[in-house]
Structure formats: C-alpha cells, structure tokens
Amino acid sequence: MERLAADAVRARAAGLAALLVDAVDGGASVGFLAPLDPAEAAAWWARAAEETAGGVRDVWAARDGHGRLTGAVTLVRTTTANGRHRGEIARLLVHRAARGRGLGRRLLAAAEAHAAATGLTLLVLDTQTGSPAERLYRSAGWTETGTIPDYAADPAGVLRPTTLFHKRLT
Known part of the structure; x- marks a missing residue:
C-alpha cells in the first residue's frame, strides 16, 4: 500500500x-450510477489528482502480488477556517476479487494514521x-452519528438511506 502523490494518481488513472x-x-x-463509463471514472480521478496537488485530498492505493490495483481510499481535508481540524474518508474501494481479506480495514487504518499524524482530530464519512x-466502519471503532433516509441513489438509481459516522483521533 502506498500514498500517491498527484503525479502518481495521474499515472495510475486508468487502473484507478x-x-x-x-x-x-x-x-x-460511491457517488455514481451503473453502468459507470470508464471515461467518467477517469475524469473523477483526474479531478482527484488536482485536489491531491492542491493538498486537499490524499490518496492511498494497494496492489496485489502481480501489480494490479486492488484497493484505494481518499482522505479529503476540510478547507474552511473553522474546520481545518477535520477530514472526510471518501471513496474506500476494494476490488470485488480482493474483498474479505482485510484490505479495506488496512486502507482505512492508513488514512486514519496519516490524518492523526498531520494534525486532524476528527474524521467523518457516510x-x-x-x-x-x-x-467495517463499526468494527473499526467509528461511531454512528445518524441516518438520513433517501440520501443517495445506489448504482441502480434507487434512493437508499445513508448512515453518517465519525471518529475522534485524539
């Protein structure tokens, strides 16, 4: 697993x-409807690379023994003056072929450790x-904050409830 600089996000855009x-x-x-056009997915990662270059988003990626991308997670920093102590875990992705082996937990832990090491004291996610x-989030020590009905459409376009979580890093 490695933290990717903006150039590395750009270089790995196709795999991501x-x-x-x-x-x-x-x-x-994770914010998209199926079927997701690979060009749309690549455009999202291009924007993520720009946010990484600007210090707003951190990206981690994991590869299997053959070098294939198997997972990724991003940490988005809040840029408002009153929120610089917090960040959001966004787009925790584990390839279907790699699920059930603890990769999601390791990606999450890497993002949490980096957040704490860089002064963030609160993380949120949905x-x-x-x-x-x-x-996964419950078992990793995250606290449920609440549930919002019909918050987001699933990939099939059906509105589903979303659970909000937070974790203090102090």
Missing part, C-alpha cells in the same frame, strides 16, 4: 478508474445503510 468501475458495477454506492462498508 477500472477499480472505481468495478466498485460501482459491484453495487457500491455509507449506504446496511452495506458491508457499514459493518
């Missing part, structure tokens, strides 16, 4: 886009209520 497409095709509610990701 394929990972995002796999997640959406697999039912992950996930589809009842999803496997929700169970």
Whole structure:
C-alpha cells in the first residue's frame, strides 16, 4: 500500500478508474450510477489528482502480488477556517476479487494514521445503510452519528438511506 502523490494518481488513472468501475458495477454506492463509463471514472480521478496537488485530498492505493490495483481510499481535508481540524474518508474501494481479506480495514487504518499524524482530530464519512462498508466502519471503532433516509441513489438509481459516522483521533 502506498500514498500517491498527484503525479502518481495521474499515472495510475486508468487502473484507478477500472477499480472505481468495478466498485460501482459491484453495487457500491460511491457517488455514481451503473453502468459507470470508464471515461467518467477517469475524469473523477483526474479531478482527484488536482485536489491531491492542491493538498486537499490524499490518496492511498494497494496492489496485489502481480501489480494490479486492488484497493484505494481518499482522505479529503476540510478547507474552511473553522474546520481545518477535520477530514472526510471518501471513496474506500476494494476490488470485488480482493474483498474479505482485510484490505479495506488496512486502507482505512492508513488514512486514519496519516490524518492523526498531520494534525486532524476528527474524521467523518457516510455509507449506504446496511452495506458491508457499514459493518467495517463499526468494527473499526467509528461511531454512528445518524441516518438520513433517501440520501443517495445506489448504482441502480434507487434512493437508499445513508448512515453518517465519525471518529475522534485524539
């Protein structure tokens, strides 16, 4: 697993886009509808690379023994003056072929450790209520803050509730 600089995000854009497409095709509610066009996924990662260059987003990626991207997570820093102590875990992605081996937990832990090491004291995230990701966050010590009905459409376009979580890093 490695933290990617903006140039590395750009260089790995095709693999990251394929990972995002796999997640959406697999039912992950990460902001896109299925089928996700690989060009749209690549454009999202291009924007993420710009945010990484600007110090707003950090990106971690994991590869298998053959060098294929198997997972990624991003940490987005709040840029408002009154929120510089917090960040958001966004787009925790694990390829369907790599699930169930603890990769999501390791990616999450890497983002949390970096957040704490760089002075963030509070993290937030949201996930589809009842999803496997929700169970991961609970087991990793995140606290449920609340649930919002019909917050976001799943990849099939059906409105689903979203559970908000937070974690103090102090």
